[in-house]
Amino acid sequence: MIDQADTLVDEIIACVGNKIVLGIPLAVGKPVAFVNALYQRAKHDPSLSLRIETGISLEKPVGKSALEKHFLEPFVAREFANVPDLDYMLDLRRGCVPDNIVISEFFFKAGSFLNSPQQRNYTSTNYTHAVRDLLDKGVNVIAQIVGKRTCGQNHEQVTTYSLGSNSDLALDLIPEMDKLKATGHRVAVVGEVNTNMPFMRNHAEVADSEFDFILDLNTQPDHQDYALFAAPAASISPEDHLIGLYASTLLKDGGTLQVGIGSLSSALTYSTLLRHENNRVYNKVLSDLNVFNKFPISRDIGEHGAFEEGLYGCSELMVDGFVHLYKAGVLKREVFEDLTIQHLLNQKKISKTVTLATLNTLLEYGAINSTLTQADISYLKRYGVFRPEVSLVHGKLVTPNATAGTDISQPDIQHWIETHALGPSLKGGVVMHGAFFIGPRAFYDDLNQFSDDEHQQFCMTSVNYVNDLYDHMLGNQQLKQAQRKHARFINSGMMVTLDGSVVSDALENGQVVSGVGGQYNFVAQSHQLRDARSVIKIRSCAYRKGKLTSNILFNYGHNTIPRQLRDIVITEYGIADLRGKPDEVVYSELIKIADSRFQQQLLAQAKAAGKIAPDYQLPPEYANNTPDMINAFYRKYQAQGLFAPFPFGCSFTAQELKLGKALKALKSKTSTRTGKLLAILGSLHTQKPDHDTEQLIKRMKLEAPSSLEERITRRLLVAELQKQS
Structure with missing residues (x-):
């Protein structure tokens, strides 16, 4: 038990020596006090060799331009109060990490290290292979945030620790570290107590003997544990809502659900709740979109009624959506360890x-x-x-x-x-197995406020238990298969090619956007389970370098999921059922859910390659895949109070929402030289800003521009705000 981070660093060096390979968890489980102290020690002592092996190193948002910085500063000060920075991330951004320190990640926060030297330190691996790879790299120290509780009285008191947000790798790594100790290796297992970490039970609760060192700063007078990094809820766009709506039709009552992070996950949660809580309106929406006729798979493998038996969550990432589903009585199918x-x-x-x-x-x-x-x-x-x-x-x-x-x-x-003798009901069942979690602040509050009975229903566990079907110390393959009936393993991708290959982690030039994580594991698992399906959600198009491009491509120089594992793909225009289909069907089904601005080009490429018959014509019901169609649908139902951009709460003020919308539009318009010139010309005829607009301009520190650039920026922003009012 240690109460000073620097003292712990001394102990670690004494334990393992001057060459330290440190393994720390994904996302919020990083023990920031210890990591920063160790990093600073190595930074100022070249005789120490430090390699940090991790994934998803979270950073507070920082704007690139002056405009973005002015927008973000008050927001970050408010939403990330008492959240510490990772010193190694600050130095990575400054380009001043010393030569005796290397930071290697197997999963980047999406897009955070494009065009960065950090690309050279990326390790491509499946999430389920991370423990193996850490051991191969010689990890000799593992550390993470833990929760702590003491039960009992006087001499009968027992202290246990919770792996909290990250039971994912620790449950498998700690026994491996024990084996290394037994063979004479110098290794250490470290827990850093943080009272803000939700104390998760079940598999995540472990004995104090699992750790060699516990850093607990709470013994210091007036100490306050730092806040956990909370991810603000992202806005759900009309396109995202439609993707979530289509995905919700594939869920089967009594089934199993895996989801990813971000607005697409939130959109699925929203439509699933709409299906359960307002089923009449839900089915009216599906009827308006002609879902069952256009995409019969939603009828063949899915359902559209309320959830009577409920869903069971089996997801590497437990997001706040699972708690929303739990509170609504959707996440309620319990599974048992027998x-x-x-x-x-x-x-x-x-x-x-x-x-x-x-x-x-x-x-x-x-x-x-x-x-x-x-x-x-x-x-x-x-x-x-x-x-x-x-x-x-x-x-x-x-x-x-x-x-x-x-x-x-x-x-x-x-x-x-x-x-x-008979009890009233079976006990010991859980509605959720997860491997790690991250989410908004309200999500952590919900977990902290769970009753004992609610905690028993949520089991944070090993990623190897969740992400594959192989026998594991916590459950064998037969048990996993029995629990995961009618599984829908739902993930997100960036692009899909017409042969059904999915691009999720990197670009064709080799630059890594994020990582493979568990996506391959879940896709493979879906093909191993008889009644499971893999679902990949993809936005139909995106702007790249100021140009609108289709995310459904004829071909691409990289893939994450190969074509032989193709299954279901969803865009805002519908559902493509690809599993077990011949190439002609696969190509045509994907073209049906592409944006219509690209459909004819894709069709011509497919015909030229001999993948579609020369006389094939796209059915007219699939030829109106346009933003106008989406906006018309969205306006109709938004007027009825449905499909709001922030259905689960918003971290932004009303002012920030207006500014954010204007800044996003302005960034898109000025992404090219021509666009920037047209925007400047259009701003020359702006009217004098009213009081509300002046307040927004003041919020962006442009009330008294001191340079030509600031005067142009002010005029552009005023013009955009006036267009939106």
């Missing part, structure tokens, strides 16, 4: 409500013996079939008020059990 119970629930031979039939069914399927043993009693109590007070004493079933024999085939003993 294969027999899980199979019987799947087959509806038992239900969560315990009756005498539950006991007899478990007997019929060999889960217990006719004459109950101590192991049987423990099993039945663990899963709530028997009450906690039931025990086996001298060959008799005993409760505080009654005693009976153990031969449950006897009618009188069955009657006794029904009267004295």
Whole structure:
């Protein structure tokens, strides 16, 4: 137990020596106090060699232009108060990391290191292989933020720690570090206590003996733990909402859900809630879009009713959407760690409500013996079939008020059990398995405010448990398969080629945008499970270097998911069902959900390659994929209070929303030299700004421009704000 970060650095150097390979988790689980102290020590002591192995190093947003900086400064000061910076990230941006330090990541925050020397330090790997790769790289120190709690009284007190946001790798790494210790290697496992980290239970709660060192700064007078990095909710665009709506039609009641992060994930959550809570309107929307006729897969494998049995979440990333679904009664299908119970629930031979039939069914399927043993009693109590007070004493079933024999085939003993021993319902089930989490501040607050019963239903666990089907110390393949019925593994991509290959992590010049993460794992898993499907969400087009380009391409020089694993692709224009289809169908289905401004070009390329018959014509119902169509749909339902840009709360003020919209439009218009010239010419005829516009201009520190550039910028911004008012 250590109460100073610098003291911990001394201990680590004494433990492992001057060559440190530090493994720290993805995203919010990084132990910032320890990492910064270790980094600064190495920075000022060239005799130390430090390699940091990690992923998703989070940074507070920083604008590139003066305009962006003026917009962001008050927002960052408010939303990231008491959130510390990672010193190594500050130095990476300044280009002043010393030669004795290397920072290597296997997953970048999307787009954060394009055109950066950091591209050279990227490691491409599947999330499930990260532990193996860390060991291969010689990791000798692992560290992360942990939650802490002490239960009991006086000498009976027991302290446990929670891996909190990042049980993903630690649950597998710690045993491997123990093996290294046993063979004489000098290694260390470090936990840094932070009282703001939600204390997750189940697999994430571990004994204090799992750690070699605990850094707990709370023993210092007046110490306040730093705030966790919270990701503000992103605006959901009309296009995103439509993608989420189409994806929601593929969910099957009683099924399994995996999602990613960002506005596309939030859009799916929103439409899933709409389906459950306002089903009449939901189906009216689907009817208006002619979903079931145009995209019959939504009828064939999905459903459009409310969720009676509910969903089970099995997702490497637990986002705030899962908590919204839980509160609404959608995320409620519990899974259990016992294969027999899980199979019987799947087959509806038992239900969560315990009756005498539950006991007899478990007997019929060999889960217990006719004459109950101590192991049987423990099993039945663990899963709530028997009450906690039931025990086996001298060959008799005993409760505080009654005693009976153990031969449950006897009618009188069955009657006794029904009267004295049966519990009300199965227990030990969970509605969510996740490997790491990140989200808005309100999400962390929700997790911190969970009751004990709610915590028991959310299990943060190993990424190797969640992301693949192989046997694992926490559950074997048969159990995973039984739990993950009707799975919809939903992820996002950047581009898709007409042969069904998906581009999600990098560009064709080799530059890495983000990383593979767990996407390949989930896609592969979907092909291994009989009733599972992989769903990739992609926006149909994007602006690149000021030019509108299609995200559905004839070909591309890189892919993340190869064509032989193609399955379902969704854009704002619909759903393409690709699995097991011949190339002609695959090519035509993807063209059907492309933006119409690119459809004829794609069709011509496909025909030229002999992939589509020369006389094929695109059906007219798929030829109106235009922004005008989307905007007309959006305006209609937005007027009814649906599909809002921030349905789950907004971190921006009303002023910031107006400015953000104007700045986004202005950035797009001025991304090319011609566009910039046209925008300047158009701004010459702006009217005098009214009081509200003046306040916005003041917020951007342009009320008294001191240079020609600032005067032009002010005029451009005023013009854009006036267009939007």
